[in-house]
Amino acid sequence: MDGSLFYWVCWCFWTYLTFLLNKQNPYRLKLSALILSLIILENNHFTLAGFDLYTGGLFLLFVSYAFTYGEKRKTIAYFFICSFIVSIAYVTFHLFEIFDPVxxxxxxxxxxxxxxCYLSILLQKGLKGRILMVASGTMQGEFFYAYILRKFDFSYSIGSLTYLDAFAITSILLVGWSCLENAGIYFENNFALNQKSKQKSS
Known part of the structure; x- marks a missing residue:
């Protein structure tokens, strides 16, 4: 069923942010509100210039642009270059799936x-930048892909639940990788502290 993975991931993230994350965290309320807004908007759609657009995907694209707007020009330029690379990879994958599904x-x-996920890890350092880049890059790819299919008289819904399922999978992988990165730093720091304390005691 389309959307089941998306709902499951969103509610897991929302539960963690609401009940488990430290209440002093400055991102807690904002992220919770964004996830709830995405869940509310995801199933609404409208037609514009012959394209079927879902508001959930458009909301992700708007949020990614909004979060990037306040950065420096070089950062914004690099962000859009990276998101364009992700868009090309996204469209290429879908086209290969059609013409060579084997x-x-x-x-x-x-x-x-x-x-x-692999591309975003190569192109961005932090979890925030990776998820924002994936959101903008894949949604831009949705527009490119729909435009290409329209040339062949195929209809395609932009930002549908199928897309959100794929975005949810990528988000899970990115969060998991970020946890592994932070776990490595945590163990490295603790191990170094233990070694220093042992040396001092001896």
Whole structure:
């Protein structure tokens, strides 16, 4: 069922932010509100210039642009270059899926999620920048892909639940990778502290 993974991931994130995350965290309320807004908006859609647009995907694109707006010019320029690379990868994956589906050896959403996750890890350092880049890059890719399909008289819904499922998979992978990165730093720091305390005691 389209959207089931998206709902599951969103509610898990929202539960963590609301009940488990430290209440002093400055991002807690903002992220909770963004996730709830995304859940509310995701199933609404309208037609514009012959394209079927879902408000959930458009909301993600707007949020990614809004968060990037206050950065320095060089940062914004680099962000849009990276998101364009993600867009090209996103469209290329979908086109290969249509014209040469044999190479899709397991679930396409997981394959694309792994690909986009790998690209974002290479292009951005922090979790925030990676997720924002994925949101903007994949949604821009949705527009490019819909435009290409329109040339062949195929209809395509931009930002639908199918897209949000793929975005949810990528988000899970990025959060998991970020936890591994932070765990490595945590253990490295603690190990160094333990070694220093042992040396002092001896």
């Amino acid at each position: 190479w899709v050896i397991f679930n396409k959403d997981w394959m694309m999620g792994i690909l986009i």
